[in-house]
Amino acid sequence: MSSPVIIPYQSFVQIDRTSATAVYLQIAYQLINAIQRGYLNAGTKLPGTRMLSEILEVHRKTIVAVYEELDAQGWVETRPNKGTFVLRKKEERPDRFQISLEHQLALYPQKTGYSFTESNLLDNPFEHSACEYVFNDGTPDIRLTQIEYLSRLYSSNMKRKSNQRKFGYYNQEGSEYFKENLSNYLNLSRGLHISKKNVLITRSMEMSVYIISEILLNAGDIVVVASLSYFSVNMIFQKSGAHILQVPIDAEGIQTDAVRDLCRKHRIRMLYLTPHHHYPTTVTLSARRRIELLDLANEYGFVILEDDYDYDFHYDKSAVLPLASADTNGMVIYAGSFGKSLAPGFRTGFIVAPENLMSEMRKYLGIIDRQGDVLMEQVLGEMIEEGEIHRHLKKSIKVYHQRRDVFTTLLEKKFEHILHFQKPSGGLAVWVEWQQPVNLLQLSNACAKDNLFIPKTLLYQNRNLTAMRLGFGHLDEAEMQHSINILEYHIKKQS
Structure with missing residues (x-):
């Protein structure tokens, strides 16, 4: 040797x-x-x-x-x-x-030595930028979050001896304490009639949809969505092998007559919708169409997946109760996010469904999120029980209501004759449609050079439509003014 x-x-x-x-x-x-x-x-x-x-x-x-x-x-x-x-x-x-x-051996291999299937369906559509000003699709302002209160609550739960034994084992079922408080919260705020047995805790809305799709969808199943719908959820449906059909939307939400026509021609497995504030157009599904959709689901046997997107943010009138509150035949699965007004790390997803489906869902959750986040769920449960989540929402909604009015006033002032929009009754974004030719991609690129980032996911342009979804919740008045000025400048340059 x-x-x-x-x-x-x-x-x-x-x-x-x-x-x-x-x-x-x-x-x-x-x-x-x-x-x-x-x-x-x-x-x-x-x-x-x-x-x-x-x-x-x-x-x-x-x-x-x-x-x-x-x-x-x-x-x-x-x-x-x-x-x-x-x-x-x-x-x-x-x-x-x-x-x-x-x-050198210190370097890790750049490529695998084996082949695998690559998915274009799941390409990350989200963009990031270092620009100082940003339009997004409607997110809360983290500056309004009670960080100190949340930190104290989190710390006290870590130190509490009665909680320490809970952190020593996995619990794919989720915190019973949080599920009980969340079910009570949903009953009071959404008009539901559920117990903790009807609740599954997930990490996000996307995880919820993934679990639902794994259980309920097979390759070739037909899922109906609005002609403008949430792109991330559509990606999950396509990855499951489902075939997506679209129906038109108008000022009352998705058109139920079009849904009925599809049911007569195809065997529909699922309908996905965001009835409270439709994504991206922000319109609210009318009461008449809600009843019609429930009747269609009962008649043709398809599942309604109801996303409670932006349910907590409403300004001009009381929130319209979800379809799930009127479902007596177990056709609606209700899914959403709890704590959206809080910092991102203090949010969680949930699914509400009948117990037999919930039992199957827990099996899947046990595979992809076995350990859960018992500590965070304990903190959120206390926020509900002590009424802090209600107080926080009440304060923040006043701020967002004012910001909506300021933002829409700026849009009217700057783009009076070239922009059409309806002031949204809730949510954190405005749907705007341009009445003159605008190349949205060029507009986005030009604004980025002036420190305003407009992600491509906010741009909707085809032969018949030139529109954008502009979030305002994260912007104060000065930031709104500056962002709108940049947008106005580059719109004029294109004209």
Whole structure:
């Protein structure tokens, strides 16, 4: 066997003195890597501890610790009066042992050595920018969140002895305490008639839709959505193999006559809608059409997946109760997000459905989110029980109501004759339709150069429509003014 001295250890053992990983472990891991890749073959004699410490310019005790670690993991054996030898059997090392910089063992492979199916359906549609001003699709202002209160509540729950035993085991069922409080909250605010047995806690609306699709949809099933609908949910439906059919929308929401026509021609498995504030147009589904949809679901046997998007944000009148509150035949699955007015880390998703479906859903949740987030659920449960979520919503809705009025006034003032919109009765965004030719993609790119970011997901343009969904909830008055001024400037440049 070749002398250990001629092996260029410095080429594949690289020490990062700034790393949090101990130096001896860095060396040990890279030697293991060399053994696994065949650079150090079975039977190779490693240098003595003093010699290797000089080669790598570390203390001899560090190399002693390295060899002890390798021995403990079963990669080497120490033979009395002979030295330390590699145990792992690998194919023979090439005669010329040269490692170029681009093939150093410290680098991770750039590509897999196996094939796999790549999905274009799930390409991330969300964009990010360093621009100071941003239009989004309608998100709350984190500056209005009671961070100090939430931090205190979170910390106190961590320290509370009665809670500590809850954190020592997985609970795919979710916090019983939170589910009980959430079910009470939904009963009072949504007019539902449920118990905690009808509630599943998820991490997000998208996770909820994924679980629902895995259980209820098969390849080739037909899902009906509005002609303008939430792109992320549509991606999940397509990934499940479902075939999506679209129905028109108008000032009263989706057109039920079009749904009925589809039911007569096809076997519909599911209808997805956001009836309270339709995404993206913000219109509210009329009471008459709500009744018609429930009747159609009962008649043709399709599932209604109701997304309670922006349900908590309403300004001019009381919220319209969801379809689920009037469902007596178990045709509606109600899903949404709780705590949307809070910071993103304090939100959670939920699904409301009959108990037999809930039992199956828990099986899937146990696979993809077995441990859950019991601590966060405990905090949210206390916010409901102590009435803090109601107080927070009441304060924040006043702010968002004022911001909606300021934002719509600015739009009317700046774009009076070239822009059409209806002031939304709730939600955190405005749907605007341009009445003159506008290239929305060019507009977005031009605004970005002036520090205003407009994501492509907010742009809706085809032969018959030129529209945008503009979120205002995250902007104060000065930010609105500046953003609208940039938009106005580049609209005039295109004219």
